[in-house]
Amino acid sequence: MDDVEPVPHGRTARRLTWEFLPPKLRGEIQRRLGSRVVSGESRDAGFTPGFASVLTGEDGRQVFVKAASKVAQAYAADSYRDEARKLTALPASVPAPELLWVHEDDLWIAVGMRVVAGRPPTRPWVREELDRALEVAEQIAEATAPVPAMGLEPITAVIGGFDRFWFRAADRPHRDEAAELAAAYVELPMDAFCHTDLRDDNILLTAEPAGDVAVDWNWPTLATPWQDSVDLLVSAWGDGLDADAVLAQRRLTRDVDPEHIDMWLAALCGYMVESSRKKAPSNSPYLRVHGRWYAAALWGWLGERRGWS
Template sequence: MTATSTTRARPAWTDLPAPVRGAVEARLGATVTAWTSHDGGYSQGLASTLRTAQGSVFVKAVGPEHPHTVGLYREEARRAALLPLGVPTPRLLWSTEVPSTGDGPDGGWVTLAFETLPSRPPRTPWHDEELRAVLELAAGVAEHQVAPGLLPGFETELPTDRTGRLAAERPTGLATYDPWLAQHVDRLAALELDAPAAVTGSVLVHGDLRGDNALLVDAPAAVGGPRGLAVDWPNAARGAAFCDLVGMLPAVLLEGGPPPEEALRLRPLPAGTDKDAVTAYLVALTGYFVHSSLQPPPPGIPHVRAFQRAQGEVCVAWLRRRLGD
């Protein structure tokens, strides 16, 4: 399984309730005449390019039957509007909420509209020039300073207690991973205590940058080749400059790219990055993926646990090499 594989299709434009479609068309000021669904990723909501006589727009929408995703879309609407100028991403045009006619737990539908740009998803298995573009995208996002208080600190967004929970709970599923993890989980839990300080910083962090959260704008090699755009910003935060580069590398390997250490030779971490901070962050990522993979699947996206499992396995192997074990 790759990071962009899926076992379900997102709802199409015609699957949305008529009041939701009507509200979207009212905001667009035009009738939707055609649409293209984009079925990758790990959300249950609509993700479609809608076409009208006035042009195209990319719209995301989710209903109250998926309250967790409703919360994510609300956060994306809030945080995308706060991104610094110049961030390489399609611009948020508007967001709106449409009351539900049913008895949903969260009140209604959340819709977001973004500009469409001439772009495409990266190809997997990765092509070298496209991987470089997305690695440069991760580094480029981190070049944007974020004022204190504008976005949450990444140290409050990143789960930094999952390795500790694995050490305390010793779930039976832990034995299905490399035995090294169970043997060293107490040591790793101690290292995880440094993770909040490790990821604290002053620059923009996407927080979930992977191939399925990136687009490419093609350009000839003579002018630098393709350049990346980051999409899906519910986790946008203020943190350390290495976070997105490190965080995307387990998925890169699963998508047919090189191992993390080799990828970092293509695009090294920012100058001055503390290696112990990277290790502490990697411990937190490892704990998150492993612990999450052992939980029941969330409604509508059962395949996410297998992806978390695969990333957890990559993180364990990478962490073991970093610690010299």
């Protein structure tokens, strides 16, 4: 992975800060908080351009707020609205932040959540923190069986074309085999709840493991029950950990057919190869760097597992 451009973890987003929100919206947020905001600490991980800050009132009260313009940041605004809807529908036992309120007017949407006193895992990964992140994935799987009524679609319907992505990957060795694996993944049962975006920057580790949570809940889909865990292990492999040894130990992955794991690695790799070719949006300059890094990690891990030279 040394020849792949690194992702600057924790500072990938270009976000608005408190003073640049419109006065009317600031007033509404302060009304919800019940105190005048005296400081805002931006959360600059992730790849969306929306506002995301821990706000502190003059009386010490805090709230984590996401906000986006429905005109200038329509995609982020839609994502925040959808995340609020899905947080409302999650069972209380899911390790997720508590939704406090939602504000929407003609121009802006803002979502307030209870502040989680935590931090993302260290990158490169260390094994203890990886195990804690995988425990979060396992808690999500347990708490969402049976799947809550949220109108979720299979990931194969939301993204689709997993095998077709490879047809545009000209001259890549083992392309045809990767395409066949990706196509086979689509045939697996997609009947388990999946966070679908479980990365290090979407997990907060707290003082006690019991308080660890996953964040950014706007992408849940139906998928295989182990997909979130494998997604976390892709970056662990890229950081130099023995991901296959971890697969063999964790309760969601240890009994999974290895061929099924390879199918998902091939499907996700094709998606990342395809998306990394696109031009990076100016308000998310590291999005394609992230995609290229993940594509390289996926291809390396899959090739190692398949014995490709």
